[in-house]
Amino acid sequence: MGYPSDLNDQDWELIRHHFDTGKYGNRAVHSRRNPVNGILYVVKTGCQWRMLPKDFPPWKTVYGYFRRLSLLGIWKKVLGDLVAKKRVRQGRSEDLSLLIVGAQSIHTAGKGEQSGFDGGKKIQGRKRQIAVDIQGNLHQVLVHKANIHDSKGGALLADIMLRQRNGVKTFLADWGSRGLFAEVVTQLHKRKVGFSTKITGEFVLQPKRWIVECTIAWLNWARRLSKDFEKKCIYRENIIRISAIALILRQIH
16 A cells, blocks of 8 residues: 555665665565665654554654754755755756755753743744755755854754855845854855845745745645754754755656
8 A cells, every 4th residue: 555655666776775775774574665765754744753644664663764864964865965966957056055944942842951942932842943045955054052142053954055055246135134143154255145125014025035935835735844853953853854855856857
């Protein structure tokens, strides 16, 4: 019995080389594809790991696989590979010169590391910072406690991104990310930064800035992102990456 979240043969061929290695144990009982499908099911439906249907391998096997892949940075590699393929297929270069950053605070569902209170949004939980290109493809994600200001979180995200992608020349962000973010981008890394104007009257879409908001909305179709259920930020970051992977696989063909 298949589920809508399952990988089809074409999708699996695109990403299977990331999983067909000996890093995850040499005595695998299940096909690599089966636990990946189980992970995609959890991310899409938002169910608990323990509530995985019997069609998948045991939940401990699926969760353990997700955890190992997260610690090894495999989800990051899968996402980067798919984003590069999508850009090339649409006639764009793999290299990018502009990134758009945005943040969203989200409630946590239980105890875990790095939880704080966002006084502006009145949310107890964590904040996710993301960086996307002009097409809305996710390139980087950073999760931290919600009481860290957007400017500081954005500065951390930009610093990580620029150490990985030296070709980025310009960042776009919203008005609330001024301050440290601008200092890090312009003074430390010598890049340009643009901010959307502060809204004082009727709401008007900001050119290019709205793209990151669209990406956040697309990612939130994965119900596991409705709240932060993960104990560690690294697992939350990879749940977001898996949501982006599923999204790109639907778009890339």
